[in-house]
Amino acid sequence: MKPKILVLERSADLADIIREAAEGIDPSVEVIACNRVGAVSDVLHQQGPFTVLFAGPSLASRSGLRRLAALHEECPATSIVLAFTDRPDASLREIVQAGADDILRLPFDQDDLVIALERALDIGGRRLEGVTPKAQPGVIPFPTSPAVPTQAQVFTVSSATGGCGKTFMATNMALFLARHTGKKVVLVDLDLQFGEVSTALRLRPNYTIYDALHRDGDDEDFEFAEHLDEFLVPHEGGFSVLAAPKDPAEADRIGPADVTRILDVLRSHCDYLVVDTPAALTEIVLAAFDVSEHLFSLATVDLPSVRNLGVFLQTLDKLRIPSDNISLILNKAERDVGLDIGQITRLFPQGFKAILPYAKEVSRSINMGMPVLASDPTAEVSRKLAACLLEYLPDAERAKANEGFEQPVKNQGRFKLFGRSLHMAAGNAS
Ligand SMILES: Nc1ncnc2c1ncn2[C@@H]1O[C@H](COP(=O)(O)OP(=O)(O)OP(=O)(O)O)[C@@H](O)[C@H]1O
Ligand SMILES: [Mg+2]
Incomplete structure (x- = not known):
């Protein structure tokens, strides 16, 4: 050999x-x-x-x-x-x-x-070859064909400028993957200072990523992996959230190595991991990129956002982060804003995976604490987003999902999402 x-x-x-x-x-x-x-x-x-x-x-x-x-x-x-x-x-x-x-x-x-x-x-x-190494007499030959470990697929959502829709995208992606695969999906809020995942989903986490790390670090016998469920907050969309710290000062005490450790544990305990990030290219964000199979980079239809997307991609290239895994999304697309969408798409030869319209349904969904894919599945923004996300489903689930999205049935606070009924609490989703 x-x-x-x-x-x-x-x-x-x-x-x-x-x-x-x-x-x-x-x-x-x-x-x-x-x-x-x-x-x-x-x-x-x-x-x-x-x-x-x-x-x-x-x-x-x-x-x-x-x-x-x-x-x-x-x-x-x-x-x-x-x-x-x-x-x-x-x-x-x-x-x-x-x-x-x-x-x-x-x-x-x-x-x-x-x-x-x-x-x-x-x-x-x-x-x-199964031969005992010279230096270690008496050692039993090592197995050579270990079982393939199960590791979650990791999707990280990023952008160079703030307010592009990363949290919107990440929350919807978590819901989409959970709904269509029925598998364990965890959404991690790595916008450590000003994370808004919990607010957008109207969750009230008792513990955050900071508590998970803090206990793990302070208590020698404590293993985050064994207490995972204590730190994750379930959302009725079928996925769980590891929330950002409550106090921005706590964010300073979380480093890239901590993030890698947390993501490692989560990867081996769930099927899909969706990571929301701040609008920056920090070591924390790079730590998430390192374990991600798919990166999404968002921009909106304005000059600073588009220009910064270009700089962001060039920086990723310098850091040798493979561009094959990066999908671009243009969000909040509107006509007559002085910047032609055709002009923007010509600047990025790799193309945009989706161009999502500006839609009032998104604000409505945030106020309900339910991703728009569930609260308004037939809205144009939901249909375009779902069409873009289909490609990340396993073949069988994609075929099923392709059979068509049902109309939402509003009945006593219940919405129908892709054939499943989803309870919508009138106020707080938690
Ligand atoms: N397609 C859309 N149509 C209308 N509003 C949208 C759309 N996408 C996002 N928004 C709204 O824009 C605002 C910013 O979105 P979001 O919080 O998801 O961006 P972000 O990139 O996470 O921001 P930050 O960088 O501050 O974390 C939110 O109020 C959200 O509801
Ligand atoms: Mg955000």
Whole structure:
């Protein structure tokens, strides 16, 4: 079997360095780069087994090491080498638990890199063949075909300018996925300072993401995963919400590594994760992008919003976030506002996944605490939004949903949504 090295790092430069060094050791070595931490599990299973997993400096954080430890459990035969620039923000114990066979400091000393790769290829190769590694006599051979783990698909909604409709989009997407798949959907409000998901859905959360992290951090025995349901607020649309902190000051105490940790736990406990973000490209938002399969970027029909969408996309490109996963949405489209929609679409050759009209039904839906797809399913904005979201459903559910949307039946506070009846409380939705 040909040895394979998987290089996990946001920037592609590291993979190039490893490729060059590996070719000098064994020209048959195949080096594959994965620039999204969220995709690594799939790559490991679809393109593996890998002899070596080379983790770059973006994994040298506590949350990165936890993720490595989980990957190590999935693929224990793969030898892990960790590269870091600064001292990892983690204890020796956490590094050991991540299963690293070697640690290198960047920039590499070429000899050290070659020795580390040779050793890792040897250890991983022996483990994959079911041979006990030389250095560890008596160890039982490692399994080589682990079960594929179930991980939620992650959708993150973003924009460069505020008020484009991210919260509108995220709440509707959560409802759409829950209604059509019947699966567990969690909507996370990562607009940590001024998140409005709870308000838009008229929910009154007892706990927020801050409480989840705070308890997790303060109490050694506390595991967020075991208490997930305490922190999630159910919405009658069939999904749950992890709310933003109540006090904007609490947001300062939440870092990107915390966000990665929370998203990791949620990913392994639900089927779909929808993430609402603030109008900014912060490390917090990038942490969400890292684990997302699908990114949505919104803009409205005004010059600053359109221009900033362009800057936003260029920045994502510089950060090497793959553009294939980014879908553009033009929201609140109106005629006669001095900016022609045709002009805007020509500026973005990748095209817009949806152009949604400005609709008063949206404001009405917010006042009811129910996403417009449920409160007004036949409105133009709902039909266009639903048509855009259909593509993200599994084939069978998409076929069913395509059979047509029913007219809403208003009867004693009940609305019909896509053939299902949904109770609408007259006032508060919670
Ligand atoms: N298609 C639409 N038609 C009419 N109103 C809309 C539409 N989309 C969103 N809105 C309204 O625009 C306002 C801003 O929307 P929303 O809160 O979803 O934007 P946002 O991008 O989340 O804003 P922020 O950046 O402040 O978080 C809300 O009052 C919402 O109801
Ligand atoms: Mg918002």
